[in-house]
Amino acid sequence: MNRRELLKAALAIPFLPVAVTGVTSAWAASGRKMAHALRSRVRPGEPGWPSPADWNALKESVGGRLLALQSPFAGGASSPTCQEALKHLHNPFYIGDQPALTQTSGWADAWVSRPSTYAVAAQSTADVCAAVRFAREHHLRLVVKGGGHSYQGTSNAPDSLLVWTRHMNAVTMHDAFVAHGCEGVQAPQPAVSVQSGAMWIDAYDAVTTHGGRYVQGGGCTTVGVAGLIQSGGFGSFSKAFGTAAAGLIEAEIVTADGVVRIANACVNPELFWGIKGGGGGSLGVVTRLTLRTHDLPDYFGAVFGSIKAESDDAYRALIAQAMRFYQRELFNPHWGEQMGFRPDNVLRLSMVFQGLDQQQAQAVWQPFLDWVRARKEYAFADPVRVLALPARHFWDAEFFRQHAPGFMIPDDRDGAPKNHVLWAGDEGQVGWYIYNYKSAWLPSSLLGEQRQAHLTDAIFASSRHGYVGFHFNKGLAGAPPEAIAAARDTATHPQVLDAFALAIIADNGPPAFPGMPGPGPDLAEAHKASAAVDKAMDALLHVAPDAGAYVSESDYFQRDWQRAFWGTNYPRLAAAKRRYDPEGLFFVHHGVGSEAWSADGFTPA
Structure with a gap:
């Protein structure tokens, strides 16, 4: 099926109820019209690519923080940059500090980690606004990266302009926060404001280690706060505290017109709702998030x-x-x-x-x-x-150094912050090259006495082909009613409310960044492993044939991605996309509105 046929078929979404199907059909029609009205993006060397004077003007407007990017492996095996990269190849803090690298090095037959042409190393919201306006005016492919943990390759794209928010990482605690415009409507509540370049270890260090409270975030400490929130966001204790997206009180976001907007339940509520699980990089560049905090167990x-x-x-x-x-x-x-x-x-x-x-x-x-x-x-x-x-x-790095060395791995570079540590079990993901990755939400009905035997058979059959992980914290069945109610008011797939677990089946190889010394990815092994993952998930889906998938941990080649990622929430997300980004400036693979574009995001479908 070609891209245009996929656009027509996917946007029809026949699985939706009649009332929703009508909305979706209307979006399909407007989506096709929008695709015809869109303008192709330009690449280096093509007519319309910004002149050196244009780039210099952008550089001046962002205080000199415009970077020309090149992979550290581009200089060859003996170059100092290559040697430095190889030395720190398994350090996610190092990789995150390189605007030309991503935490995943690629996916077999899908994408590889190639740097943007230029990056704005944003230190302020004004820098982000300048980059967004420049990309819109010059019809550039725009990419946004904070943590850079995207398995789908959404935080990199060759021939693009990158908005890199790594240096926007301030964390501020609040004893009594009220969202802008919600005075008299919302009661003050304890909260934390986090800039979009911060990692979860930054938030946990401030909120829990030093603040004695809890904020619902991600399990991997080096994941970016903003990306996790926008994708829904599950952490180890989500079964108690709900999703990270559901904990969002307010966001600051730069939309496609280059305007800074506040989004919360009272101001720009549809934009606010879309940020909460609608997928990163589709509706704008989030620059700050304020999240509720909880009493610490x-x-x-x-x-x-x-x-x-x-x-x-x-x-x-x-x-x-x-x-x-x-x-x-x-x-x-x-x-x-x-x-x-x-x-x-x-x-x-x-x-x-x-x-x-x-x-x-x-x-x-x-x-x-x-x-x-x-x-x-x-x-x-x-x-x-x-x-x-x-x-x-x-998440107390010093406590683990004293009492349980080896459980956490520090950033090993000279001068690195002492609190920058990751769980030892997450080290294998650093730089990995994905062969295949699938997920499925499993309904709580499978735990009933009448269905447990079928569940057992499916797990056993699936495990014959590969490792099957049940992530119980990534399904909200069994959570408190208030956590489920808060998650219901997000864009995350409604199936998560009744899922007892997210099943993940995946396989991967060692880092394989382009230009890196060595043989490169073993594609024969990748294809063999990928086939096994497919068989394992097919066996499991015998008991959950309509299972959706978690957008952040899913198959790059997911055919019915609108249904799989968002279900009945997709038409509402599409409407928010049309309202806040009618020209499709923000494009990510299988993101809201991506049907209107070619696979690389450069050409209208």
């Missing part, structure tokens, strides 16, 4: 280890017992993170908890562990450990 903790079954039949029984145990004891706001099911008949546990001390958490797990120990067909491949710590220290 006394304890956070983790349960980790692995159990091996001696046969397929024993493994199937172990899966069934694990699902029964989850439904009875863990399907509540205390628990999050993962169980993983491996092809070698190993159940991997990497769960977290909040609001329980170590003794309480051990008591929860004791019946399940006793069941395992009582059966000779199982062995602990890794001992199951239950650990708890005062919640204030959960």
